[in-house]
Amino acid sequence: MRIVHYINQYFAGVGGEEEAGRGPELREEAVGPGKRLQSLIGDEHEIVATVFCGDDYAAGTAEAAEEILSLTDDHDPELVVAGPAFTSGRYGVACSAVVAAAHERGLKAIASMHEDNPGLQDAGAAPVIESGESARRMKGTIERLAAAVQKLAAGEHLGEEDGRISRPRRVNVLADAPAAARAVELVLARLGGDTERTELRPPDFDQVTPAGPVEDLSEASVALVTEGGLVPAGNPDGLESSRATLWLRYSLEGRDSLPEGEFESVDGGFSTEAANEDPDRMVPLDVARELEQEGAIGRLHPEYLVTTGNGTAVASAKHFGVEWAVELHKAEVQAAILTAPGSPPSS
Amino acid sequence: MGAPRIVRTRGIPFPTGDPSLDSEEEREWRRQLIDKALEALSTSVSGPTVFDPAGEAQPA
Numbered sequence: 001m002r003i004v005h006y007i008n009q010y011f012a013g014v015g016g017e018e019e020a021g022r023g024p025e026l027r028e029e030a031v032g033p034g035k036r037l038q039s040l041i042g043d044e045h046e047i048v049a050t051v052f053c054g055d056d057y058a059a060g061t062a063e064a065a066e067e068i069l070s071l072t073d074d075h076d077p078e079l080v081v082a083g084p085a086f087t088s089g090r091y092g093v094a095c096s097a098v099v100a101a102a103h104e105r106g107l108k109a110i111a112s113m114h115e116d117n118p119g120l121q122d123a124g125a126a127p128v129i130e131s132g133e134s135a136r137r138m139k140g141t142i143e144r145l146a147a148a149v150q151k152l153a154a155g156e157h158l159g160e161e162d163g164r165i166s167r168p169r170r171v172n173v174l175a176d177a178p179a180a181a182r183a184v185e186l187v188l189a190r191l192g193g194d195t196e197r198t199e200l201r202p203p204d205f206d207q208v209t210p211a212g213p214v215e216d217l218s219e220a221s222v223a224l225v226t227e228g229g230l231v232p233a234g235n236p237d238g239l240e241s242s243r244a245t246l247w248l249r250y251s252l253e254g255r256d257s258l259p260e261g262e263f264e265s266v267d268g269g270f271s272t273e274a275a276n277e278d279p280d281r282m283v284p285l286d287v288a289r290e291l292e293q294e295g296a297i298g299r300l301h302p303e304y305l306v307t308t309g310n311g312t313a314v315a316s317a318k319h320f321g322v323e324w325a326v327e328l329h330k331a332e333v334q335a336a337i338l339t340a341p342g343s344p345p346s347s
Numbered sequence: 348m349g350a351p352r353i354v355r356t357r358g359i360p361f362p363t364g365d366p367s368l369d370s371e372e373e374r375e376w377r378r379q380l381i382d383k384a385l386e387a388l389s390t391s392v393s394g395p396t397v398f399d400p401a402g403e404a405q406p407a
Contacts, residue, residue, distance in 0.1 A: 206349060207349045207394065207395070208349050208350065208351055209351075210351030210352070210392045210393065210394070211351070212391065213388065213389050213390055213391045214388045214389055215389075217385055217388065217389060222385075222388075228362065270359045270360045271360050272360065273360070274358075274360045274361040274364065274366045275360060275361060277366070278364060278366075278373075280363065280364065280377065281360075281361040281362070281363055281364030281366070281377075282361070282362060282363065282364075283363075284363035284377050284380070284381055286374070286377070287363075287374070287377045287378050287380075287381045288381060290378070291381065291382075291385070296385065297385065335388045337381065337384045337388075338350075339362040339363055340362060341359045341360060341361075341362055
């Protein structure tokens with residue numbers, strides 16, 4: 001089978017963060033992790049091309065996945081492999097976009113990433129196989145991916161036993177007992193010490209590896225971002241009051257504060273009276289401008305980013321986080337202050 | 348929730364304010380919060396850490 005492999009700029013060996021903005025390029029050979037993959041999938045399958053792309057470009061450009069696939073048109077791919085992306089957010093988002101687009105085109109497609117990767121939910125119907133957390137786990141990760149590629153190429157179904165972590169399509173089945181009886185049975189199992197059995201796995205709240213400290217704030221560009229649903233009065237772009245599916249950006253240029261009547265919070269999770277009376281209570285522009293004028297920070301980023309945190313799915317929030325990181329990274333912002341309506345953490 | 352640097356504030360609906368204060372006091376309180384946020388951004392942390400605007404940093 002003719003295979004195209006997608007990787008990022010780092011694994012292609014063309015550079016790190018400084019190359020994250022570069023667009024897609026194609027090589028007519030296996031590159032980086034693709035070499036090991038090729039050696040494992042045998043002679044009947046061939047990686048006919050590798051496409052690589054900078055992470056910022058791939059995760060931050062709406063048409064990137066189509067652009068990546070269109071580069072491969074002359075190579076007649078039958079199967080597209082993306083990754084492994086490990087826990088790298090932008091890379092995972094890009095891998096999922098590529099395999100989802102490939103699947104849409106009727107190609108076989110498969111990605112590899114860690115289960116905490118925010119890109120996981122974007123792969124559509126294409127299978128995603130679990131990778132280790134980082135490239136230190138490359139060997140086992142590639143072996144698992146190679147086995148899955150062979151099965152997929154053979155037209156077989158991939159399931160949990162193959163390391164599949166993306167949700168298979170939901171199918172309706174008739175349970176052998178009503179929900180109430182199953183719930184009681186699960187409670188009894190829990191009381192009996194079985195803490196694993198469930199019909200509905202709750203989302204994981206993973207820990208974020210802290211970024212290093214900003215060395216010199218007086219030289220740094222700092223952004224204000226919020227999950228408090230603060231938008232221009234009238235909510236012109238239709239931000240949701242709960243379970244947000246989008247985020248927005250609004251200019252702060254020429255403003256020294258956010259006046260009452262011009263901005264409002266649409267968050268449905270708390271009383272917005274205080275925030276609407278003085279929107280600086282949600283996005284502290286007045287003080288941030290003061291600190292910029294005093295030189296305590298180098299520059300205030302000229303727009304704020306906003307979504308609604310109320311009831312928003314963890315997977316969506318992770319996804320917004322990756323997109324915000326791409327945005328701010330592109331704009332050379334070094335630090336962000338996120339204001340979050342929420343109860344004060346207890347000590 | 349796993350956020351590395353957290354500044355403790357006073358209430359859900361007004362993360363960077365406090366409507367119980369008069370406007371000058373509230374502005375000072377907001378300044379204190381953002382000063383603390385900048386201090387947090389300049390501080391090395393190894394896991395979720397709460398910065399109390401009136402006190403020392405402590406693990407979350």
